[in-house]
Amino acid sequence: MQAESDDQKKFDVIIVGGGVCGALAAKKISAAGKSVLLLEAGTKEAMDPGQYDSFISRYYTMGATRGSPNGPYPPNNSALSPNDSNQDPYFVQVGPQQFLSDYLRMLGGTTLHWQGTSLRMLPVDFEMQTAYGRGTNWPITYDHLERFYREAEWEIGICANVEEQANLGVRFPPDYVYPMEKMPQSLVDQFFMRKLDHAEVDLFGKPYPLKVVSMPVARNATPNLRATGYTPVGSTADESVGQRCQGNSSCSPLCPVQAKYNALKTLAAALKTKDTHLEIRSQCVASKLRVNACSGRVTGVEYKEYSVRGKAEYTAKFVEGKVVVLAANAIENAVLMLASGVVDDSGQLGRNLMDHPFVVLRGLAPEPVYPFRGPDITSGVESLRDGRFREKHAAFRAGISNWGWVGEPTGSVESLIGRSQFGKAFREQLCDRMSRMVRLGVMIEQLPDADNRVTIDPARTDILGNYLPVLNYKYDDYSLDAAVAAIRTVWPTIVKHAGIEDTTDFSSVPGGSQSVFQQGLRFNVTGSGHLVGTHRMGHSADSSVVDTELRSWAHGNLYVIGSGSMVTIGTSNPTLTAAALSLRAAENILKTWRE
Amino acid sequence: MNPKRHTFLEFCVEITGYPSVVLEGTGVVDLNQQLLEDVLGSTLIAKFYLLIETVLALSDASEREKRIRETVLPSPLFGPVVTNLIRLWYLGYWRELPDDWRQMTSRPKPGPTDAGRTHVPSELSYIEQLSYRTARAHPPGAKPTGFGSWSRQPL
Ligand SMILES: Cc1cc2nc3c(=O)[nH]c(=O)nc-3n(C[C@H](O)[C@H](O)[C@H](O)COP(=O)(O)OP(=O)(O)OC[C@H]3O[C@@H](n4cnc5c(N)ncnc54)[C@H](O)[C@@H]3O)c2cc1C
């Protein structure tokens, strides 16, 4: 069915996707006086304070599925989200391995349930091929992006310590401060800081310290006195709430007070701007870009608007725009471009899908460290983010969890019940065990691999007839060898120095993980929710999907933003980099207008 | 008020290891008792109260403990029920009793809204579960401990 434009209005810019990347671009472009339409596939429920509270109630009463990041959010078969047991399956997994990450299709996007860790990439991460003969160099350097990192840190609201990051090799201009001071480090962190003070590991003949460093996060903390004019942004429901993280310890899947950043905040601020030119249309799934065959320009976006979630009914619509920006995330952007027959001479569209393979290690500290309090990650073992070993295997970092073991307290309670414990003895043993739980989450770099890709299949569509993402995915030796180094070399060193009782057990495979075998070692790997690649940027049309401004090589008024444009993933969680790239693209879009 | 409320509460003190003032403070005593009565039905609940009254009649704490360990928990009829009560208090949810228990008691399989199904009875059940309190923490998303509290010893 060909829908005709039902809009009298032609927008300057149409943005597809109301997550952090779309929201930042929408705010910046609309503030410059351009008319912006944001199309959002999911509902806008999260913007409604009553509905947001209902997610919290749902979270409390949902029982066993509580652990899933999408759990508290109402299922939506009209705009599916992946890996959510409450709705139809979304990803078509071709293998050989499963892609175990998810995202959320709802206004606000995946930041509604992200953890908020907001590290910059290291300068060397942009030049992996030159430095270590691995991966691909970016067409831009760290220094091209530095100014936009700062802009993103202030827009999103990051709390962190410049010196600690600079010691890791991150470059800042003199006198720069993050808008908020670093998040107070947990008792668990303090335990590891004490114990690992002199710990080091040997990787390929070179010693590396195991340094525990505070984590930059997108959570409200004490404003930095030197950050003039910065006020933490509270909840969209009530600004006076959430101006500090109050330690609800549920950041993923949801922060009850929105002390953790989510994209709703940026959208709300943009909508509040006087004479705003931003319009948001939710429950509108973009299904195809319309392209003028002669000029190659994208004329607008076809979308399907549904009024009832989960019903196969929709109205087909079309809206015209002078510029179209895809900000639907790495997988959805690829699906939409493939569905639209977007020209891609490089053959890279949909390819190089990356994530951070994630390995969980756990144990019991020799003394109580009182986990299950505070935001999840306030520090990490960060000193293995770079080194000569990257010629041989991936870099990695190990986030220190403040939330004890996965599957708790059920695991401990069931084990005590199984041993017929009750009463005071039960209580004492549970306290002893839970208060000593420590867990490290090892996040491993993954190289771009053309075979890891998103495709579409006309036979696999959802109830509105939109394509399901078909995924080919595997881990390569470069990542898996790093996992082995983390398990065989780094973890035992930590265990020894900290006097930890190692309880890591790979004999069974928990839901959401998969078992792999490498160098004679069997272990479990899961995903990190970090979707990278699929529309990489580059110097030329024959090797990349977008140029250094994130503009499609073939379609001059189409921009494809977010972490899908990243060339490599490094060891930092990708959202801050994706946000910086999106802000840079927004600036370039405005610049073309002026020109 | 339920005439057996005191009996129920005192027995919960024995199996949870928490004094009654703490259990009362959760606000879910009545909810939990009602749930148990709905699951067991009038005949079984009467038998259950008789059994736990024999435990509570023992004046010595170690005797009560011994009786629970040796008589109540091994009971095919009431062992699984008491275990579930521990789950209810510590984890804030009720787990459907196993098939062989239902066969033995001729209780019907719970339907999607019946008390006996696996479910979290109320938001309060989640918020007040004893496990996190025991670990000197708090349930995720509820009872936040305040900015920076995680960097110090719990109160
Ligand atoms: C559990 C978890 C924890 C995470 N923790 C971190 C972390 O600590 N640090 C970090 O850096 N990153 C983290 N991430 C990743 C982070 O959440 C994402 O990188 C980020 O939110 C992506 O933002 P985005 O705007 O590109 O995409 P999204 O947030 O996915 O937003 C895309 C938007 O587009 C909409 N959309 C999709 N398809 C269409 C369509 N066809 N038409 C219209 N609209 C569409 C979606 O509904 C959605 O609103 C985490 C992810 C997960 C799953």
Ligand code: SF4
């Ligand atoms: S710890 Fe709590 S208050 Fe802080 S960000 Fe997480 S959920 Fe929000």
